[in-house]
Every structure is written in C-alpha cells, then in structure tokens.
Amino acid sequence: MKNTVYMEEMDAFTYRDKLAQEAVMFIPVGALEQHGSHMAMCVDAALTKAMAGATAEALVADTEGAVEGVVCAPINFGYRSQQRSGGGFHLSGTTSLAGSTLISLARDICYNLIEDGARKIVFMNGHYENYQFIFEGAQLALEKARTDGISDVKIQLLSYWDFVDDATIDALYPDGFTGWDLEHAGVMETSLMLLFHPDLVDMDRIDAGVYCDLPAVLPNYDVLPVVPGYTPPSGCLSHPGESTREKGVILRDVAVRNMVTAIENEFYRPGDFHEN
Amino acid sequence: MKNTVYMEEMDAFTYRDKLAQEAVMFIPVGALEQHGSHMAMCVDAALTKAMAGATAEALVADTEGAVEGVVCAPINFGYRSQQRSGGGFHLSGTTSLAGSTLISLARDICYNLIEDGARKIVFMNGHYENYQFIFEGAQLALEKARTDGISDVKIQLLSYWDFVDDATIDALYPDGFTGWDLEHAGVMETSLMLLFHPDLVDMDRIDAGVYCDLPAVLPNYDVLPVVPGYTPPSGCLSHPGESTREKGVILRDVAVRNMVTAIENEFYRPGDFHEN
Amino acid sequence: MKNTVYMEEMDAFTYRDKLAQEAVMFIPVGALEQHGSHMAMCVDAALTKAMAGATAEALVADTEGAVEGVVCAPINFGYRSQQRSGGGFHLSGTTSLAGSTLISLARDICYNLIEDGARKIVFMNGHYENYQFIFEGAQLALEKARTDGISDVKIQLLSYWDFVDDATIDALYPDGFTGWDLEHAGVMETSLMLLFHPDLVDMDRIDAGVYCDLPAVLPNYDVLPVVPGYTPPSGCLSHPGESTREKGVILRDVAVRNMVTAIENEFYRPGDFHEN
Amino acid sequence: MKNTVYMEEMDAFTYRDKLAQEAVMFIPVGALEQHGSHMAMCVDAALTKAMAGATAEALVADTEGAVEGVVCAPINFGYRSQQRSGGGFHLSGTTSLAGSTLISLARDICYNLIEDGARKIVFMNGHYENYQFIFEGAQLALEKARTDGISDVKIQLLSYWDFVDDATIDALYPDGFTGWDLEHAGVMETSLMLLFHPDLVDMDRIDAGVYCDLPAVLPNYDVLPVVPGYTPPSGCLSHPGESTREKGVILRDVAVRNMVTAIENEFYRPGDFHEN
Amino acid sequence: MKNTVYMEEMDAFTYRDKLAQEAVMFIPVGALEQHGSHMAMCVDAALTKAMAGATAEALVADTEGAVEGVVCAPINFGYRSQQRSGGGFHLSGTTSLAGSTLISLARDICYNLIEDGARKIVFMNGHYENYQFIFEGAQLALEKARTDGISDVKIQLLSYWDFVDDATIDALYPDGFTGWDLEHAGVMETSLMLLFHPDLVDMDRIDAGVYCDLPAVLPNYDVLPVVPGYTPPSGCLSHPGESTREKGVILRDVAVRNMVTAIENEFYRPGDFHEN
C-alpha cells in the first residue's frame, strides 16, 4: 500500500504505529455545496482534505519526521449554507446538516480519535458556516473524554484561509479583497481547485451571462426564509475569472507554512525541532 | 469537467439538469473501520461508493439513457462496529458514530435530496451495523417531507451484498460460505478492493502469524463491554487469502445487475425501458 | 407474596436480597404488534418475558441456587415493525417507538439496574427490529456507569430464537425453514403462545381466506413508505397452521437450555457450578 | 380468545373493529418502584392498568355498548421517584426514566394510536411524578398529528386518585387524610392491590420495626442529591395497616364512576347515551 | 457600582469574592405569560427574581453576614401554561418552552454555577408548571458535575408560595382559599406586584365585564388541545380585586422568613449562626 497521511488510505496497523508516535490528527470539515457552474460541488470537502494533507506532510517534513501527521476522513457535509458566505441553503445541490447533527458528528469523530489515543487534534474547517458547530462538538468530545479520565488532549480549531497573510492577499487581489466570506467559489477556492483537482474545474463554464453581479453585494444581516434575489445567479459570491493554478500554489504554500508554525507553537515547546 | 455520476464531482447546474430528468439518487453509507493489515480503513465507504457508481452507470446503460443516476457523497463514518460483523468498536482505527448521530445524518442528507427534487432514492449500505439506523433516518426524512406536502418520494434501502446470488456464492466460496456478517475484510471485500482500489490493498501484508483463527468463531450473542479475545488478532473475520481481482469483477457484475433489476422493478412499471 | 423471578411481582426488600447475591438480571424487550387474527398483540413482549422467566428459573435450578435470576419488567413497546420481519409499521395495532426513544428506554432501564447493584445483565430480545437500538442503549448505559466509576458490569445481548439449534429446526420445520425473520406470527411464536398463553391464541381464527400467500415472499430490500401489497393480508409472514403446544415445549426447552449454557459461559468460570 | 378491553390481549383484527367504532383509548402510565416490603414493585403500573380496564368496562356498560373502550399496554416505567411522593429515586428497585425518555415514550405511543385511527384518548396516570412529562408527550403527539392534517383528536389527561371524592376520603381516612402525594404504598394503593392483585400483597410483611415514622413528615421542598434520612425506612410514606379489600372496592367504584362521567362529559354531548 | 445580591448587576470580580465565601446561589425560574389586563406579562419572572433577592438579603441579614447570597439571572421563559394553573398556552402573550428546552436550560445554568464553585444552590420556582422540568434539569446538572468529580453540591428546589403559612392564608383570604394553582393573576401575585413593581400593575384595568367567572371552575383533569372555554375571559384564574400592597408586604415577609429558615436548616448545622 502506498505511503500516505490519509487515514482512509491507511491500514489500521500502520495507523496504530503513527498514533503510538503521538501523531497530530487532522479532521477536515467541509461541505457538499454548489460552487457555480465552473466547479464541482465537493470543493469545501476536497480542498480542506487536500490542505490538511499538505499541512500534515509539511509538518512531517518540517520536523524531519519527529512528528507524524494523520488526516482523518473528512466530514463531507456541512452546516446550512448562508447567503452571506455560501449563497444560501435554498440552492439545489447545496446539502445542509442541521446544527445538532454537525455538532454530534464532530463530537463522535473527535471522541473516537481520542479513544484511539490521539492527544493532539487539529479541526480544519473549510466551510465558513461550520465553525461554531465544530467548536461545540469538540468541547463535547473533550467533556466526554474527561469522564473517562482523559485530560491531556488539546484541540486546535482553525479555518485554513485565516492563515493566508495580508501580503499574499494584497498580491493576489490587486483590485482589493472583499473578505473570506465572499470568497465562496471565487479566486481562492478556484485557484486551489486548479491546483489540487484540475479535473473538477472548467474555466470555460464561467458564463458571463450568469457570472454577473459579482462580487455580490449582500446586506449586513441574514434573512429567513432566504431571499433568493440576494444571491447572484451563478451562486458564486465573487468572480473566479482571475483564478490560476499558480495562485493556488501560492495560497497553499503560505497557508500551509503558517499552519505548520501555528501547530508547532501550540503543541510543542519552542526549539523542539529546530535550532534557532 | 469530466462526465460523472458522482454528485461530488458534478457542478450544481449539471446536477439540477439530472434531477429535472428524475434521476435516481444513490446515498452510499459506509464506515471508517479497521480491515486488517492488508487493506485501508476506507473499505466500507469506498466500496459502497464504487458499487453505487457502478449501479448508477449500469442503470443509465440499461435504460439507454432514459434514466439518470446520481451518487451523493458517501456517509463515510458508520455505526459502532460489532464483534460479530466487524470485529468490534474497541479496535483502534475503527471510528464509531452514536446511533442518534447516524440517524440524524441519514435523515438530513436524505431530506436535502428530497428538497432538491429527488423522488427516487436508493440508500446503499456497505457496513453491516448501519442498516437499522439508516432505516430510521430515511423514515424521519419522509415524515419531514410529508410536513412540506411532499408525498411522492420512494426510498429503497439495501445492502449491496444481498444482491450476490447463491450461484455466485457457491462458485466463489467452494469451501463453504460463512455468511455476510463474517465477510468483514474477507474474500468479498478484498476482491472488490482489488478491483476498485488495488493501491489500497496489499496481499503481502496478510501475515500468517496474525491472520489466524479464521473464519472467526463468534458466539450467537453480543457482549458489552467488548470481549477483545473474541476477535481474531488481524481484526478480519474471515481469511482474505483467496481474493482476486477476477472475483471482484464477478461480484460487482452480479450484484450490480441484480440491483439494477431491483431498482427498475421498484421505481418503474414493467416494460418501461425494454421490449420483452 | 408468591416466590417469583419477576421483579414486577417482587417486593423491593426481596429484590435487594437477590441483588446482594449477584443475581443475573434479565431485561426482556418485546413489542405491541399485530400478529394476525389468531393471536393477541402482546406476543413479542409476552413471549420474551416468559422465555426470560423460564431461563432465569432454569439458571437457578442448574446452579442449584448458587445463582439468582431476576426478570425486570419488559419493555413492552418496540421499534417500528419492518415488512421483512414483522409485516410493516403501517398496520393498525402495530405500535412503533422511534429509534431514539427505544435507545433511551433501554439505556435508562439498564443504567438503573446497574445503579441498583446489578453487574450481570442479559438483554433478551423478542422483536427482530429492536436489536441494534438495544445494543446502542446498553452501550450508553455502560458509558454512563463508567462515569460513576462502575466498570465491572457485563451485558449479554441476545435474541432467544438464536438459541434454537439446527436439529430442532429440522425437526419442527420438516418442509424447510424460511428464517427467523419470516417467523413473525408463524409456527415458533404460535407454538410458544400455545404453551405460555393459550388463552391468547385462537387457532380457529386462522382463516384460510386471509392466511394466504404464506410464507411471504419479500424483496431483499426495504421500501419506504411501506408498500402495503408486499405484506400478506393476515399480517403473518409464515403460516402458523402447524403450531402445537408440544412444539412450544420443545422450542422453550432447547432455547432455555442453550441460553443457560451461554449465560454460564459468559458470566462464570468453567466448573463454577458443576463437576465435569 | 377471550373478550377483553386490553389491547395486549386482543388480536389486531378485533382492535381495528373497535377503533372503527370510535373506541375511547386509554393509555395507563405507571412505574416500577419500591412499595415497601408488603407489596410488589409493579403497583403503579398494575393499578393504573386495572383502573383503566375497569373504567373502560364501566364506560361500555354505562353507554350500553354505544361506546367501546380499549386499554393500551401500560407504560410500565415512570419518572424518577421523588421523596415527597414516592420515597426517592435512590432506593434500589425504584426504576427511573429520564424526563426526556418519558416524554418521547408518551409521544410515540399516543401518536401511534392516533395513526391507528384513535381520536378519543385518555392518558391515565398512576405515578405522581409522571404527570408533566405525559402532558408534554401528549402535546408533542398532537403537534405531530397536526402535521399529518389530523386535527380532530382530543386527549384527556388525568390521575385516577383525583376522582376519589371528598366524602369517600372522609370515610376511608377517619383519622385525617394527608394528601395523595403521601399515599405512596399507603391505604389507597394497598387496598386497591388487595382487590386487584391480592397475591402481590402480604400484609404480614408490614414489619412494625421498619414501618415506623409514618406518615412521613417531609419538607415543603425537594433536595438533590436525595437526603436518604428524609425517607422512612420502609420506603412507604403513610401506613398501610388499615388497608382492606373492601376499601379497595369503594375506591375503585367511586373513582371509576367519576372517571366515566368525566370521559362522557368531555368526549360526548349531554344526553348522548342517557335520558335525563 | 451599587451593592447588590443580583449577579446580573454584579461585576465578575465581586462575584468571585462572594463565591469564595461559599455564597448560596439562587436561580429564579419564571415565565413570560399573560396575567390578565391588569398586570404585565413578566409577573412570574419578576416576582421570583424579587422574592429570591429578598430571600438572599434576608439570609445575609439573618446570619449577620456570615452567609452571602447571590441571585443568578432569572430563567424568564417557562413551561407551557396549563389551563388549571395558568389559563392555558393557547393565549397570546403566553410564551412556552418545550419540556426538553426548559430541562436543558435549567441543567446548563445550574451546571455553570457549580463549575464556578457554587455548592449551595436554591432553585426558586415562580411558575407552577415549571417544577418537574427544573427538577430534572437539576438532577442532570448534578450527574454532570459528578463526572467531573464534584460531589459536594446540594440543591434545594422550592416554589416560593409554599412558604406562605396557613395562618397567613387564613388572614389574607377570609372568604376561603382556592389553592395556589388558581392563584394565577390573583390576590397573591397582584399584591406582590403592587409591592415590587407597582408601575406594572393597573388596578383600574380590572374590567368587571372581563373579570367574571372567577375563581375559575376547572375540571380535575387536563384536555389537549386546550378547550378555550374552560379559561375565564380575563385569563386570570381568581379575582385580584382584593389585592393590596400591604398584603404584598405580608406575603413577602412570611414567605421570605420561612424560606430563610428552610435554607439554613438544609445547608447549615443548627446553631451555626444563632444562639438558641
């Protein structure tokens, strides 16, 4: 079997070896959601899985193998898409978990990894709307672990885009950056898909007639039931036209590098791996 | 973008077109679970997704395109593995959802597809322990749809191995068949993995020292907490040694053919697609 | 008050005495469900209670009083009847608990017995569809007990018909046995009712005009909403015509004997009670 | 099969006939709870079932058969016993459902009867602590029925002792009545058990050494965790010594008569059955 | 900042000081509910908060500062109003929590105070229908605390009106007292509001045309759906006309004094504060 950081592609004996070495466990959380006509619906799950994989590999490399990283199977369904960050859950193809379902799912998976022996866990979010529900699930898993007498677990919760620094944003969005919430199916996600899953992107399907009214101008509040007219016809919130594989490389590299630093800072003591 | 039956790899506009043609929706339900040292842990999810994909494609082919088939992203975590069918949930790498979590997950996903317009849904199970919880989730989705005034949904619930007929079993298990429950990581699953995901199988890791006491001899009851000694050291319940890609082809072909027939029988009138 | 193994009929002081002697606790789980026109609707609850009582008594006898057995009040409602094992939950008189309700009920009762001091618990199932929900409830009770620092509980989960051996099946079903799932209101249940509750059986109400299409021929999958036409008009899945009290005696005796052996094997060391 | 008002002892076809005649459905709700050393633990469930049966029969008689009555299988486990009405849930033998479990159980059973066609439902309570949870479950069942378009259901919720009138109380408790809450295992329950289940009462087990400090003097508040010292050593809250079968007859007769009147008043128009 | 017993009006540092002195924590539980046309809808929440505040202050005074008292923010929504004690939840303005919501709310708040260090907690109820759900929530909080190894918490649960003694009742209700359940918007609540919140009472809005049929005559059972005709047109269950601020003073004083005694008895040893 191939060498891999992905738990799904790993046999259980190899997994146990890695856990015995105190591997950092990553839990990617995505969604199955419309991303316009130019990208497949798995974007949030696929990118988060890929970014977690790249981060796990970079962590191993950066520590010269002192630290193992394992990426759990992704949570591939997410919380209801909201109009201000995902176009809205009324759109066909956008699949929505109830809040309580996502909380339970995050709790169960996290708790299972703890039971397996994981003590360093990184929840990596890739669907804006998920965050609070993952946070709650992680807390419930910790509470449950504590009833088993396990109190040495640490969980880091992050969204990968928060690790793209301002300099990169300035470079990649020369016309101004409208915020990560509007990046739904925009330049960041499309560029990363061009890097990780080029067969699931088709730039030719960016139809000018549909990809209009971008970036979306949305109110500073939500409305329920969803007001369909607030969402641009493509379902994207910003225009993906300037996306390139090269931007994908830059975005991946900077985010991965910063996430590795954050993970090392949080889970290890300074200098554990590197001379300064 | 490539032509595909997989919703994850499909853009939302294409998906809506297929739903407008009354596509049959498949929801694969698997697990992330140890499968010995010779296979990756995604077996139940990967095989169910692959079998659902093959069935969707065969359905399209058999109806000469009159029927579309779409395969939803799989539920890639399953209910607690039981010793009599999966070796037990105490084994590291085996990831377990609480019953209520799996019920909610099945309910939410099924309900979302109904909201998208799906009216013909096939829940395809690939992890023995899941079945009753999927059934409950499907029923709750139907009840919820009914409160929206939607009453023309039909859901078929099946486990793919139930469509392997007796003749095939006799041919593939010349020394006798011990039942699908003991097929955990045995000849069926391994042969299908050799067909669909050969890179996730390594027959050389079938270590005779560990792959002993097979087929497992288990009591006709369950015990909680799990009695580890009841599970063979490999975590497999029957020996995968006789697995081949060819058997995988046979198993896929017969199961897919029978599932297509069952789907056509259940969702369409006789003769809808074929002269007799 | 009479001497009894039934907790319902026992006063609390006597119960505490038995628990102080480390009694094995039985929790019967049945259903309130249609069983044709020839039997009362309590069959699953009444038979499981009776079988648990007979097993408790046989356990006491077999150990010459070294082991006490107590039968908790039965869970007298069960999970939704499925067409392939109970005729379907659409049938009037068939009363269905939601999955989450049965899980909670099994959890609460089991946990209470543990709190009372029970450490050896046998969940005896008598309604095919219940099993997975009882399993989940038992596991949740164990997890709750563990948070109280109680870790010496053992729970055995079984369905009584699984303890009827092949020789008995061959003898009682000379024309072939169609499986326990189809035994709903068939020879086994009717014979046992003729033994335990003859006043709740009326063989004269086996009306040939209604008791047709038996044994039922059901697809190898489920459909929701239920397809009423799949269920025979009587609601039975196999014909009870050959039932006799004598068969009931045989079924009880063999199942009870085998259950006693399984209980002794699981909860005690070999030779604890008997010279070999 | 015998003629009966008990659904458990009725076959499904007979049940459907009775429902077709708009039978009043009774759902008895009891408990499995310690009742001192002189009575079995089923008292609350057994008495409520018996009182519901007697009321159903009296309703049929009083309307000269114009109205049918059917008694569902009892809910035989109840909410946590409280010290002020049942001695407390810390006592071994007292089995407690969580509030949410009892709510779900009452909801599911009530909803199922409505689905079966029942439109007149009487929840009869026999365990003081249950009432609010039954009320909630009944309301949830109604809400669920309403989503099915069923809006002609009426549910009456009562505790049978509330129908013992003041004159009877004065006659049966010449030394003063301390309230129904303290009647746990006292004269009312014991007298009714002597009537309905004399084999489950043993007046000789009223041990003066244990049956002291009665009637219990309890604070006008609850304390958690339970303060064991507040409960008298017998677990009874008032002394059962003056109980007789004759008092049981009086109590049954007056309560049944008044319940029949209340049911007729609530579900039918005046004069529907009787000339005035 | 002002000196206060109310946690809402206290800064966190002061609160921590009080908890370090083992303050008794009060949790008032009220409702937002119609109270006729002569009183605001906050009555149950406002009175319970005020009574808890008065009790906390009296406790401090009575112990000469040896004991601190802190009143948590009130639970200002309550369980569904029932016709026999609040006029019914069908009335507009009456806001109802589901049973499970109130249980969770009581659990979470109580558990948080325990986590903060509170070990002496008084749940003070002011809405008749709430009691059982608070009891359940308190028990769940205790169970959760126990899993953290915290076992020295004591919770007292009470309704403030239960501490008005018979002599006071006789004096204030010279024409006879109809029970606390019928006191909804009657003399007790109105008199206390005249004392604590005179600006939220308007005795001139007691309109004779609407305030009729009082005290309400209600059946000794509940009906669902609510039968609107059972509730008097004002929504009050007894007539508030004889209410005065002076009666409010008497009611407050007697109830507070008796609650202080009950709290001291329950949480402290005799003589801890006073010479006898």
Next chain:
Amino acid sequence: MKNTVYMEEMDAFTYRDKLAQEAVMFIPVGALEQHGSHMAMCVDAALTKAMAGATAEALVADTEGAVEGVVCAPINFGYRSQQRSGGGFHLSGTTSLAGSTLISLARDICYNLIEDGARKIVFMNGHYENYQFIFEGAQLALEKARTDGISDVKIQLLSYWDFVDDATIDALYPDGFTGWDLEHAGVMETSLMLLFHPDLVDMDRIDAGVYCDLPAVLPNYDVLPVVPGYTPPSGCLSHPGESTREKGVILRDVAVRNMVTAIENEFYRPGDFHEN
C-alpha cells in the same frame, strides 16, 4: 401601566392589540458573562435589550406610528464565551449554554411569537458567539410554523454593532479599531453601558494593574481546553478607558438609525412611510 415597547412590561391585552397592527417583534439575545471589574455581568443582555428598545421606539417614530414595535423578553444567557471574542468560558461568572440549548431556546421563543401572530421578527444579537445558534433556532421555528401552514413569516437576524458605520468607527477609535470581536468590555460596550445603565459601570474599577496587555493579542485559531494565559487578566479584550457616555449616544444613534433603515427596507416597500 406605563406605555412601553417591552413585552415584559406590557399586559397581554395591549400586546394583542399591537400584534393585530402587525407589530415588528424584536428578540434580544445576550449573555451573562464577565466584563472585567468595571462592569456588571449583564452587559450583553442589558445592551441588546436597550438597543432593541431604542430601535423599536425609533421605528415607531420614523413611521409616525404606522408601525408598532414590541421587544420580547431577552434571552439572557448565551453560548459559551470564546477566548477570541469574550475571554473564554473558563472564567467564573461567564455562564454558558450548550449549543443545542440555545438553538432550542431561540426556536421555542420565535415559534411562540409566530403562533401569537407575529410575522415580522428581528433577532437582535449582542453576544458574538451566539449568532449561528440563533440562526439555526430561527430556521427550526420557521420549519415548525410551515407545518402549521404558516408561510408568511420573515425573520431578520442581525448583530447591532454591524450597524455602526465606518465613519463613526474612525471617529470613535482614533488610534485604530481592532474589530468587533475584541470589543468585549471595551469602548463600545462600556460607552453604551454609561448611557443606558450608568449604575452598572464603575470607571474607577479600571485597575491599571489588571487592565494590562490590551488590546489582547490572540491567535487566529481557537484552542480547547481553553488556554487561560491567552486571556488578559481583566477578562476584557480591549481597554475601556476612553469610554464616555457621549460615545454611547453616538453609537446608539448611528446603530439605531441604520437598523431602522434595514428593517424598513426588509419588511416594507420603499415609500411606504415617507415621501422622498
């Protein structure tokens, strides 16, 4: 009784009159949470209630009475405080609801107002962490209302600080604005408290020794269990020293004006109230 927009202070008859005029209903959602030593713990609940009241009054004024506004009792407990926006839920005095509790609470209250007849509802959030759980609760209330056939409800969800415009921010934070998440107990909240509840602020308790390390520098991720060292010793996330009542007036005025505009835009047609 006084004239008021607050439902708590309104009698039910007046409330019904306002609803009959299609009043806009506001539901303030706050928290009970530490806010340093210089402010009371009710800040989030008290400010949101006050801002909702001011907005309701301004809406009435702006429409010259054509529109009524009513402010429901606030949800005065909130979701677990997070370190990046509230200092963390480990801090004593900070009271945390589980995610599922807040969802249920928001659902029940919102649904009740809809049942009362409200069709225009504004959820006003004042505790950063609450938002997603309120959103979920609002959606569940809508789904429940839809099962009752009610489909003309519109819910607007907002956080009041999002309506402070950039010009005001620039003017009030001349040294730069660090974001609303860090405004916990900072200039905005303190200034508004100085306006609305000056008796609950004490600027003299801003102790330089404790109010250090401000504004807090927090990582761009969360950690569980909370890392106490990340939170400044005061529990505030930015320094409140420059707060004034005048800034409170400015903040209130601009936010209220913008919220009124947003409400009118969302619920009414242009020009409904004003000539242009």
